[in-house]
Amino acid sequence: MATADDTPVGRRLRSVKHIIIVCSGKGGVGKSSVSTQLALSLRASSPHARVGVLDVDLTGPSIPRMLGLDGHAVHQSSDGWVPVYADGGEARLGCMSVGFLLKRREDSVVWRGPKKNAMIRQFLADVRWGELDYLVIDTPPGTSDEHLSLVEHMAPVHARVSAVIVTTPQAVALLDAMKCLSFTRATAIPVLGLIENMSGYLCPCCGEISNVFSTGGGEEMARREGLRFLGSLPVDTELVSLLDAAQAENPESVEQLGDGGSARSFQLLERYQKTSTAPLFKAIVDKLLQALPPQVTSIENTGIEAA
Amino acid sequence: MIALQQSAPAPDPLSVPSNAPEHCPGTESELAGKADACAGCANQEICASGQARGPDPALPLVRQRMSSVRRKILVLSGKGGVGKSTFTAQLGWAFAADEQLQTGIMDVDICGPSIPTILGIASEQVHASSSGWSPVYVQDNLGVMSVGFMLPSSKDAVMWRGPKKNGLISQFLKDVDWGELDYLVIDTPPGTSDEHLSIVQYLKESGIDGAIVITTPQEVALQDVRREIDFCRKVGIRVLGLVENMSGFVCPNCKNESQIFKPSTGGGRRLAQDMGVDFLGAVPLDPRIGKSADYGISFLDEYPDSPASAAYLDIIDREFSIFRCLLFEKSHVHRDQAKARKLSRSHIL
Numbered sequence: 122m123a124t125a126d127d128t129p130v131g132r133r134l135r136s137v138k139h140i141i142i143v144c145s146g147k148g149g150v151g152k153s154s155v156s157t158q159l160a161l162s163l164r165a166s167s168p169h170a171r172v173g174v175l176d177v178d179l180t181g182p183s184i185p186r187m188l189g190l191d192g193h194a195v196h197q198s199s200d201g202w203v204p205v206y207a208d209g210g211e212a213r214l215g216c217m218s219v220g221f222l223l224k225r226r227e228d229s230v231v232w233r234g235p236k237k238n239a240m241i242r243q244f245l246a247d248v249r250w251g252e253l254d255y256l257v258i259d260t261p262p263g264t265s266d267e268h269l270s271l272v273e274h275m276a277p278v279h280a281r282v283s284a285v286i287v288t289t290p291q292a293v294a295l296l297d298a299m300k301c302l303s304f305t306r307a308t309a310i311p312v313l314g315l316i317e318n319m320s321g322y323l324c325p326c327c328g329e330i331s332n333v334f335s336t337g338g339g340e341e342m343a344r345r346e347g348l349r350f351l352g353s354l355p356v357d358t359e360l361v362s363l364l365d366a367a368q369a370e371n372p373e374s375v376e377q378l379g380d381g382g383s384a385r386s387f388q389l390l391e392r393y394q395k396t397s398t399a400p401l402f403k404a405i406v407d408k409l410l411q412a413l414p415p416q417v418t419s420i421e422n423t424g425i426e427a428a
Numbered sequence: 429m430i431a432l433q434q435s436a437p438a439p440d441p442l443s444v445p446s447n448a449p450e451h452c453p454g455t456e457s458e459l460a461g462k463a464d465a466c467a468g469c470a471n472q473e474i475c476a477s478g479q480a481r482g483p484d485p486a487l488p489l490v491r492q493r494m495s496s497v498r499r500k501i502l503v504l505s506g507k508g509g510v511g512k513s514t515f516t517a518q519l520g521w522a523f524a525a526d527e528q529l530q531t532g533i534m535d536v537d538i539c540g541p542s543i544p545t546i547l548g549i550a551s552e553q554v555h556a557s558s559s560g561w562s563p564v565y566v567q568d569n570l571g572v573m574s575v576g577f578m579l580p581s582s583k584d585a586v587m588w589r590g591p592k593k594n595g596l597i598s599q600f601l602k603d604v605d606w607g608e609l610d611y612l613v614i615d616t617p618p619g620t621s622d623e624h625l626s627i628v629q630y631l632k633e634s635g636i637d638g639a640i641v642i643t644t645p646q647e648v649a650l651q652d653v654r655r656e657i658d659f660c661r662k663v664g665i666r667v668l669g670l671v672e673n674m675s676g677f678v679c680p681n682c683k684n685e686s687q688i689f690k691p692s693t694g695g696g697r698r699l700a701q702d703m704g705v706d707f708l709g710a711v712p713l714d715p716r717i718g719k720s721a722d723y724g725i726s727f728l729d730e731y732p733d734s735p736a737s738a739a740y741l742d743i744i745d746r747e748f749s750i751f752r753c754l755l756f757e758k759s760h761v762h763r764d765q766a767k768a769r770k771l772s773r774s775h776i777l
Binding site: 146147148149150153179180181183186187226227228229230231232233234235237261262263264265266268269289291292293294296297299300301302303304307322324325326327329331332333334335356358361362364365366 | 506507508509510513537538539540542545546582583584585586587588589590591593617618619620621622624625644646647648649651652654655656657658659662663677679680681682684686687688689690692713715718719721722
């Protein structure tokens with residue numbers, strides 16, 4: 122791996138300590154919501170932690186809305202694209218998504234593989250993240266162009282890449298999660314663990330817990346496959362509304378925020394920490410931090426365990 | 429009689445290395461054979477000569493095969509996990525309940541095929557015969573084709589880039605012995621990418637009767653669905669209507685309804701209004717729907733009295749009446765499609 126750092130991606134990501142890919146074979150299981158929560162929790166995990174979120178779901182970007190950054194645009198600097206910061210001047214939570222590049226929200230990105238590949242390479246090579254402790258990468262469903270491109274372009278920093286698999290408990294979703302696991306094994310990316318999302322729903326009316334999408338399937342799969350089970354998250358309507366409505370009501374306010382930052386949207390973190398999911402997620406992040414490979418300084422020290 | 433190429437053996441989706449050439453500009457591109465990435469490619473000369481830019485040789489075969497299919501319906505949604513496959517399966521079962529009708533379901537979600545599991549035929553395999561690949565039959569008037577039947581084990585991931593996925597989709601359309609079909613329902617993966625473009629291009633000449641778009645009520649899903657409707661308009665597919673799935677949850681204990689996925693921006697109904705498409709109905713979230721899908725049984729047959737079944741049947745009834753109307757407008761729709769296509773060609777990348 123002598124030429125390891127020589128690609129533009131390698132050079133750019135040299136200043137990133139950990140790269141965490143959030144994936145799942147199935148769509149709509151909560152990858153973006155987990156990515157968002159992961160970024161928020163990691164940022165809160167230490168007073169100086171710097172986190173980046175990269176949304177490579179090119180045809181269905183959801184991260185901007187969840188972080189309350191709908192309608193922002195990306196700025197160009199001499200040193201590359203400036204990420205949009207969710208916490209304004211503090212600039213400890215940066216975000217990049219194709220959603221920031223669209224003129225209108227409802228514009229569809231109808232791209233075949235080669236164009237997606239080029240976009241992902243640009244995202245990895247051209248975004249001026251600066252020093253980052255964690256780069257969380259949200260992926261689209263499936264195991265196709267986006268995923269292969271990610272893995273290919275990140276080959277120079279492979280030792281710092283790990284994955285988190287998100288699933289819901291029903292069999293149909295677990296089937297796709299298995300495919301995702303096979304993908305991480307084929308590409309030798311260590312899996313930090315598995316999160317079971319939408320596991321049970323607490324009726325706001327009578328407090329009865331219903332297993333809307335069944336329950337326990339994720340834990341069972343983790344045991345069978347020898348994965349670390351990071352925890353299960355029930356459906357939290359409060360959280361759904363928080364991430365869904367994240368401050369999009371006021372399109373005019375976007376103007377005055379300027380410079381890719383927004384102080385207002387960072388009420389999001391405060392509000393997030395009040396939801397009932399936040400403490401559950403904190404436990405997940407704690408487990409996840411333990412699972413992270415120790416900070417590697419030399420490339421030779423690979424963190425490949427799952428191979 | 430269909431002009432047959434020799435019967436293609438069912439492919440092994442895992443036999444191909446996942447690292448297909450990365451910077452290929454695509455054979456239809458202006459740069460085909462001329463881009464930097466083409467240097468050293470075995471097919472560079474063919475691409476550069478412009479031969480590859482001509483119409484896909486599969487097109488006439490697809491047209492021939494599809495000439496015996498009366499209606500082709502796409503089930504779409506920009507967002508994943510909203511219930512496309514579940515809805516497709518219910519629609520298939522509902523059509524097949526009429527013994528006079530022949531129905532086919534084609535699953536073009538190559539990386540995450542769920543249709544075999546939902547229909548309870550996950551362990552089946554595709555057989556090749558002299559007239560093509562035989563679909564897997566759920567019952568004698570409901571045939572299914574999915575990449576799921578071709579994998580040695582359900583764990584295996586299909587790690588394909590676009591061109592390989594397109595190849596398989598064209599084979600599904602030209603090599604599968606669908607026979608005479610009244611309805612072909614096509615289940616798609618989330619997004620607006622290779623699979624969607626391919627299916628539209630391959631079926632351009634045969635005509636797609638329309639698309640049913642599925643959403644859930646929350647804005648994060650609606651955003652993606654807006655993009656999907658935008659896509660349909662760009663490529664000239666008629667949107668037959670919008671279905672809102674997982675709309676409200678009735679607690680089995682206290683029977684009160686609550687919104688798991690809150691329609692913070694008006695939900696599917698409002699979206700349908702804003703985008704000028706028909707709203708076909710809302711299906712409540714019922715845990716038994718997911719369970720039925722896991723076990724591969726028909727929810728409609730199993731729980732005919734549940735509110736969700738009533739909602740499904742209502743929507744399917746509406747679709748039937750739309751199809752009846754379609755008969756009369758067909759020529760009209762084709763003209764519109766041609767016009768839309770001309771307008772939008774420049775927008776599709």
